[in-house]
Amino acid sequence: xxxxxxxxxxxxxxxxxxxxxxxxxxxxxxxxxxxxxxxxxxxxxxxxxxxxxxxxxxxxxxxxxxxxxxxxxxxxxxxxxxxxxxxxxxxxxxxxxxxxxxxxxxxxxxxxxxxxxxxxxxxxxxxxxxxxxxxxxxxxxxxxxxxxxxxxxxxxxxxxxxxxxxxxxxxxxxxxxxxxxxxxxxxxxxxxxxxxxxxxxxxxxxxxxxxxxxxxxxxxxxxxxxxxxxxxxxxxxxxxxxxxxxxxxxxxxxxxxxxxxxxxxxxxxxxxxxxxxxxxxxxxxxxxxxxxxxxxxxxxxxxxxxxxxxxxxxxxxxxxxxxxxxxxxxxxxxxxxxxxxxxxxxxxxxxxxxxxxxxxxxxxxxxxxxxxxxxxxxxxxxxxxxxxxxxxxxxxxxxxxxxxxxxxxxxxxxxxxxxxxxxxxxxxxxxxxxxxxxxxxxxxxxxxxxxxxxxxxxxxxxxxxxxxxxxxxxxxxxxxxxxxxxxxxxxxxxxxxxxxxxxxxxxxxxxxxxxxxxxxxxxxxxxxxxxxxxxxxxxxxxxxxxxx
Amino acid sequence: xxxxxxxxxxxxxxxxxxxxxxxxxxxxxxxxxxxxxxxxxxxxxxxxxxxxxxxxxxxxxxxxxxxxxxxxxxxxxxxxxxxxxxxxxxxxxxxxxxxxxxxxxxxxxxxxxxxxxxxxxxxxxxxxxxxxxxxxxxxxxxxxxxxxxxxxxxxxxxxxxxxxxxxxxxxxxxxxxxxxxxxxxxxxxxxxxxxxxxxxxxxxxxxxxxxxxxxxxxxxxxxxxxxxxxxxxxxxxxxxxxxxxxxxxxxxxxxxxxxxxxxxxxxxxxxxxxxxxxxxxxxxxxxxxxxxxxxxxxxxxxxxxxxxxxxxxxxxxxxxxxxxxxxxxxxxxxxxxxxxxxxxxxxxxxxxxxxxxxxxxxxxxxxxxxxx
Numbered sequence: 001x002x003x004x005x006x007x008x009x010x011x012x013x014x015x016x017x018x019x020x021x022x023x024x025x026x027x028x029x030x031x032x033x034x035x036x037x038x039x040x041x042x043x044x045x046x047x048x049x050x051x052x053x054x055x056x057x058x059x060x061x062x063x064x065x066x067x068x069x070x071x072x073x074x075x076x077x078x079x080x081x082x083x084x085x086x087x088x089x090x091x092x093x094x095x096x097x098x099x100x101x102x103x104x105x106x107x108x109x110x111x112x113x114x115x116x117x118x119x120x121x122x123x124x125x126x127x128x129x130x131x132x133x134x135x136x137x138x139x140x141x142x143x144x145x146x147x148x149x150x151x152x153x154x155x156x157x158x159x160x161x162x163x164x165x166x167x168x169x170x171x172x173x174x175x176x177x178x179x180x181x182x183x184x185x186x187x188x189x190x191x192x193x194x195x196x197x198x199x200x201x202x203x204x205x206x207x208x209x210x211x212x213x214x215x216x217x218x219x220x221x222x223x224x225x226x227x228x229x230x231x232x233x234x235x236x237x238x239x240x241x242x243x244x245x246x247x248x249x250x251x252x253x254x255x256x257x258x259x260x261x262x263x264x265x266x267x268x269x270x271x272x273x274x275x276x277x278x279x280x281x282x283x284x285x286x287x288x289x290x291x292x293x294x295x296x297x298x299x300x301x302x303x304x305x306x307x308x309x310x311x312x313x314x315x316x317x318x319x320x321x322x323x324x325x326x327x328x329x330x331x332x333x334x335x336x337x338x339x340x341x342x343x344x345x346x347x348x349x350x351x352x353x354x355x356x357x358x359x360x361x362x363x364x365x366x367x368x369x370x371x372x373x374x375x376x377x378x379x380x381x382x383x384x385x386x387x388x389x390x391x392x393x394x395x396x397x398x399x400x401x402x403x404x405x406x407x408x409x410x411x412x413x414x415x416x417x418x419x420x421x422x423x424x425x426x427x428x429x430x431x432x433x434x435x436x437x438x439x440x441x442x443x444x445x446x447x448x449x450x451x452x453x454x455x456x457x458x459x460x461x462x463x464x465x466x467x468x469x470x471x472x473x474x475x476x477x478x479x480x481x482x483x484x485x486x487x488x489x490x491x492x493x494x495x496x497x498x499x500x501x502x503x504x505x506x507x508x509x510x511x512x513x514x515x516x517x518x519x520x521x522x523x524x525x526x527x528x529x530x531x532x533x534x535x536x537x538x539x540x541x542x543x544x545x546x547x548x
Numbered sequence: 549x550x551x552x553x554x555x556x557x558x559x560x561x562x563x564x565x566x567x568x569x570x571x572x573x574x575x576x577x578x579x580x581x582x583x584x585x586x587x588x589x590x591x592x593x594x595x596x597x598x599x600x601x602x603x604x605x606x607x608x609x610x611x612x613x614x615x616x617x618x619x620x621x622x623x624x625x626x627x628x629x630x631x632x633x634x635x636x637x638x639x640x641x642x643x644x645x646x647x648x649x650x651x652x653x654x655x656x657x658x659x660x661x662x663x664x665x666x667x668x669x670x671x672x673x674x675x676x677x678x679x680x681x682x683x684x685x686x687x688x689x690x691x692x693x694x695x696x697x698x699x700x701x702x703x704x705x706x707x708x709x710x711x712x713x714x715x716x717x718x719x720x721x722x723x724x725x726x727x728x729x730x731x732x733x734x735x736x737x738x739x740x741x742x743x744x745x746x747x748x749x750x751x752x753x754x755x756x757x758x759x760x761x762x763x764x765x766x767x768x769x770x771x772x773x774x775x776x777x778x779x780x781x782x783x784x785x786x787x788x789x790x791x792x793x794x795x796x797x798x799x800x801x802x803x804x805x806x807x808x809x810x811x812x813x814x815x816x817x818x819x820x821x822x823x824x825x826x827x828x829x830x831x832x833x834x835x836x837x838x839x840x841x842x843x844x845x846x847x848x849x850x851x852x853x854x855x856x857x858x859x860x861x862x863x864x865x866x867x868x869x870x871x872x873x874x875x876x877x878x879x880x881x882x883x884x885x886x887x888x889x890x891x892x893x894x895x896x897x898x899x900x901x902x903x904x905x906x907x908x909x910x911x912x913x914x915x916x917x918x919x920x
Contacts, residue, residue, distance in 0.1 A: 321721070410661065
């Protein structure tokens, strides 16, 4: 309980400050009394409904695509006899490693209506005139952000599929059900809590995501709600108004969470790990196993291989247009890599981001499990409040959240230190760890705990000897996911970095923001190669499993 | 307490002097044009500025050395910042210069949050849009450079160390020279529909500052309204990122970039990228300033940095990293007299309201036409 309170306090403090800001009319630099003027402006905004409509369409489309695809991949990896097991397990993981902004750049270069590689290839090789693909459309946005949502769905659902009580499926087989029926009527429904957790997270990520709407939506005249938040900051420098707009996102998040909690309120129904012992049954899907292998491979291609190849080529040509791209490698240059390696902050930023990301992954995952355990496994009064607090940071656009954090740290020794950045990242990523732990704990039947309670065990024995070991699969996935997300974070980190305390992804993003896409691509390739090597070493040399 | 500050600020702004040194001998831009000595016509001002800089440098350096540090928040690329701060530290041993880089909204948010929290954590805000906004909130310590007579754009409270020069740029593979627009206004011609990459006029970006500059120069409401309406009638998407928009022009998605930054065009041209700019269209110029923070922990180091950056020596460093000079006696490939034909009258952006509250200016002057 104490640990949950500490984690909750770290999260709620900047959020309260942000909410108080929404009740001041004053721009930054001017102090005035409390007022609701910002809210009157927000609800008097005639564009609010069309913007919300676009936001919901974009966030829901991406969440459904990403979580659904992630779930299917997790099922293929965990429950089928798809050939090339080691490869199949790794292929869905690699796309996580690519920084989202790099994916945006790569897909814009691939799908741009006039200059895009795919439209030009269709014209040159198949004589197809016209613009078949359009990166600057709602479909293009959903495609790119949906692909970015896949890893979260995959990592949330993989442990669930790997830890099923086989007796449930065996009963279905005994009753004469075929494997396909069993999968759809037994297996998938049992994964509902984890699926909903991932869906909710991906939906909330979509609601507040900014890069894809700016880079792909704005050129297509598709504006989303969060752009109002950023306009309030970028044009008016009015954090009060920005936070008032953010409160609309908070309300939407609360509504989403309400439906999620209602959908999973009889959590015992979904318990797949009981006290009876289990061993996962792998389905023999016959010749379909080649189709499932192909499905994983296709995802690997679109998730990382194709955008990665585009980035490599872009980083090695003098400039990007279709003709120059197609002339590669005869026009190959390496000066972009030279420039990146000479960048004043590249190495120190990379080191800081590696160290901090490891610390953040470990601390958020541990705190997330403790909080989820407090909520679902103890009878502590008011514990359910933490469910709300633990998810709340997701509702805030990162720039708004980091303003709250800056205010919290001002005047303390933490300001302008790596500690401030660390706490900021903790607040930003705690919801992922918490929701991941919640989905997994719900899947563990209470009878395991109850058996321990009956034998006189204290809560710590139940937590450390029963819950934590059973959670191992999801802990691996969450650690991996948060490490990767933190090592790529830009939007929370940007206000919390300080002179002399660089952060790798922010350094990399500088290239992008000043329009040096080739240098950004070169930096992205270096970053990605380091991460691929690290993950591969962890997987093969140390046999570290991200799923089990 | 606030009222006197506002009055002082207002009087300082009213006293803003715009110094245009036109009619200097223009040279054709050459690929590797190096900074050259001041032309004879401006030699007096140049000599006076050099003397004044020497004197102020001798006065400030011992105090700055005692302070020991200089902290800069800037929108400039880190490589540029590194180049500039390294040269400064070499010139003035004993002062350690560090920097933090962010976008304008991030810089303003951070500085004003620090100001409210009485935090003394920055000395110099080196940027274009940010310093006037911070000044309007009372976050700038007014400082008038001793080298004011050689500046293209002079503000008595914010030393101008470089210029943002906007040019009308295009993709040489996508549009023939004969078909190019003849002026900024000509871009609104319906024949360019589908070819123009347009910056969002409703954000504090290059297009809105251009509109502020043109509005001030034309002083013709009907002409201004027609121009904005014409841009709207192109019915092209607007972009919130100038750099991403410029990339899309280079890639061939669009033919014309409305607008591009001159130093970006020169950098890309140097790589052989198929972009150029229309030399007969007058550039829009916006000051890049080194504003001194009101609660600067190292005010003498901040003043010394601003003076050094404006000096010929500092301008050579700024030019070497690819940024435009703020002096009228300093020629480089990106200076107006080198990059544009002789007699070109640039369009300065000096509208007080736009500089200090871009949202208010846009709501008053552009929104009714753009959304009307």
